[in-house]
Amino acid sequence: MEKTLSDLQPTVRPDGRLPDATVARLPVYLRALHTLAESGSETVSSEELAQLTGVGSAKLRKDLSHLGSFGTRGVGYEVRMLIELISTTLGLNRSWPVALVGIGNLGHALAGYAGFASRGFRIAALLDADPATVGEVVEGLTVRHVDELPEVVTEHQVSIGVITVPPTAAQQVADRLVAAGVRSILNFAPCVLQVPDGVEVRKVDLAIELQILSFHEHRRLEAAKQPADNQSKNGVLPSSLKPSNLKRRALRRFPGKGVNEEVIGG
Amino acid sequence: MEKTLSDLQPTVRPDGRLPDATVARLPVYLRALHTLAESGSETVSSEELAQLTGVGSAKLRKDLSHLGSFGTRGVGYEVRMLIELISTTLGLNRSWPVALVGIGNLGHALAGYAGFASRGFRIAALLDADPATVGEVVEGLTVRHVDELPEVVTEHQVSIGVITVPPTAAQQVADRLVAAGVRSILNFAPCVLQVPDGVEVRKVDLAIELQILSFHEHRRLEAAKQPADNQSKNGVLPSSLKPSNLKRRALRRFPGKGVNEEVIGG
DNA sequence: ATTTGTGAAAATATTCACAGCG
DNA sequence: CGCTGTGAATATTTTCACAAAT
Structure with missing residues (x-):
């Protein structure tokens, strides 16, 4: 049917x-x-x-x-x-207005990410605490002072806040976002945010990802040191790769698409 | 004892x-x-x-x-x-040499992240495919052409590769990293990488995190629409926050520390 | 002939609750 | 007494394998 x-x-x-x-x-x-x-x-x-x-x-x-x-x-x-x-x-059929707080290196990179808008998200406002940054125009938006958060959130119906400030300021920004009514937060600052129940926080943390990789790299090296050891299960091979799931490589690459999408997001 | x-x-x-x-x-x-x-x-x-x-x-x-x-x-x-x-x-007692491939907006932001070096990681090389970018000096490092990957990896004993190129190029870069002997990859490009067994890939994907938040935000709104419904378990409150784990806020903030750490990593 | 949809089994992960140690 | 360390209980997630559908 x-x-x-x-x-x-x-x-x-x-x-x-x-x-x-x-x-x-x-x-x-x-x-x-x-x-x-x-x-x-x-x-x-x-x-x-x-x-x-x-x-x-x-x-x-x-x-x-x-x-x-x-x-x-x-x-x-x-x-x-x-x-x-x-x-x-x-819930991607509507466009969620996003407020980006912290216009440093990463904030700039995110603000400039075109694909952001492409599916389901729209940067509605940029905010920063630094007077030198406030007023600057980034990607067509004027950076506003973080004190104006309540107005900005109401004005643009912001439902998602993205935090790209240094970790020392992150909790304060989170508190302000929550106070302004934002219930979904994406945190790039390397710290744990405490929020009331009902607020959803997700964290993106480069250092943590690297440290997890480090663990595996470390294991690999340790395992290589002890080749006598019985590496029966899930063992780490010393210096060559197991050529197992090679069939996967068959339909690996998609047919060419010309779009030069930016790196972050999709 | x-x-x-x-x-x-x-x-x-x-x-x-x-x-x-x-x-x-x-x-x-x-x-x-x-x-x-x-x-x-x-x-x-x-x-x-x-x-x-x-x-x-x-x-x-x-x-x-x-x-x-x-x-x-x-x-x-x-x-x-x-x-x-x-x-x-x-395995964070040694310093892992990292190669960063793709010096666009995000690549710049990552290259400039001081805390990178602080614990366990050191950017050993920057690479890009764009002739206009190659040769540029970023954060004290000269950007090299991605064709030189094999030499760069050997030269600096690179063990971790970070991919910040557009998704269309990401698989090719991953293949080259693997061919050069890199077994740990952190991928910022919004695509799935196919690698042989024994290679560890971790992905950081802004769009995915936002879309997960979107789901919860969507649920919240849907739930608010149906207040008659029996939202017994794990229910979403309509417009006010449940003031539950408030004790957590007690020892929330750390004693002041002066370091103005950059936002990414830690 | 092929591929979905899904119970049931197995593997992982979390939470409980308390014995045992300092 | 307070807090760790951990078996046992529970919850979640993955994997298996096959009946049902087209």
Whole structure:
């Protein structure tokens, strides 16, 4: 039977709650799907999409099953429909106004990220505490003083705050965002934010990612030192690579797309 | 009994493998511990450290228990010893040479991040494919052409590669890094990288984080629309905040520290 | 013939709760 | 008494494997 887009809204949500792990993967699927759509694919199987996203096909199917039953057995999923379904689920059909607080190096880089606007997000305001920065025009927006947060939030209906200030100032900025009514915060400052229940904080932390890599690199080196050791399970090979999942490389690269998208985001 | 630093290396690793979830949290503990050390604390209890890091105290104790038994019952943990223990575990006692590929907006921001060097990482080289950028001096380093990757990696013993190029170029850069012998990659490009087994890739993706926030914001709004609904469990409050974990705010802010650390990393 | 959707099994991760030590 | 360390209980996530659908 044909499935129409209007089937999307009312159906689904068997028990009502989407697993966190699933929510975290939906954006990944969405990106691959957009690329597929651009390259003209109309349908995709769980196996293909799994290859493209680096996720196991069973996991992918289970993820999608939480949104409902929209695949066609023997065929796969309609690309456009999946895009619509995931976008709707994530709330990406509207454009969320974002306030960016802290216009330093990273703030500049983020403000200049074109793809920001492209899907679901719009930088509504830039703010900073430094009088030297306030008033500066960055990417067409005049930087306003962080004291004006309450007005700015109301004015632009800001629902997401991005913090790119030094860690010493981050908590204060978070408090102000919360006081102004913002309930979703993306924190780039390397510190833990304390917020009341009901406020969602996500953290992006370069140092932590590097330190996790460091751990694995360290393990590798330690393992290489002890080649006598019984590295039976999940062992680290001394100096050559295991040539296992090479079939993955088969449909690795997407058909060329000319867009020179900026590096951050998607 | 006194515990000495030399106890650290030989002991521990009951079964041999540290849970991924634990590894991912160790850097968070480490940061809080550094702050505690700077403020002069000599010991810390699991409860305090839990407050500071936003992790449950039982989870924290279980995490630390994977590294061995280094606490003192009735007292807590020695801050300096925990720092040493976690640093050693993560392999942060040496300085890892990092190659940064892609000197655009974000690349510049990362190259300029002083705290990079501060703990365990050192930018050894900057590379780019754009002839206009190659030769430019950024933060004291001359940008080299990405074709020179093999030489650069050998020259500086690069063990970690950071990718900040547009997504269309990211896979190619990853392939070159791997070919040059790099086994740990931090990818800022919004795409999935395919690498052979044995290569560790971590991804930092602004758009994904925003989209996850979008989902929660969306849920919140949907929930607010249906106030008649039985929002019993994990319900979203319509317009005011639940004032629950307020005690957390008690020891929220660290004693003032003058360092004006840059925003990224730590 | 192929691929979805999903129970059931296995693996991971978190939380509880308390014995045991200082 | 206070706090660690940890088995046992619970929750979450992943993986398996196959019946059902087209």
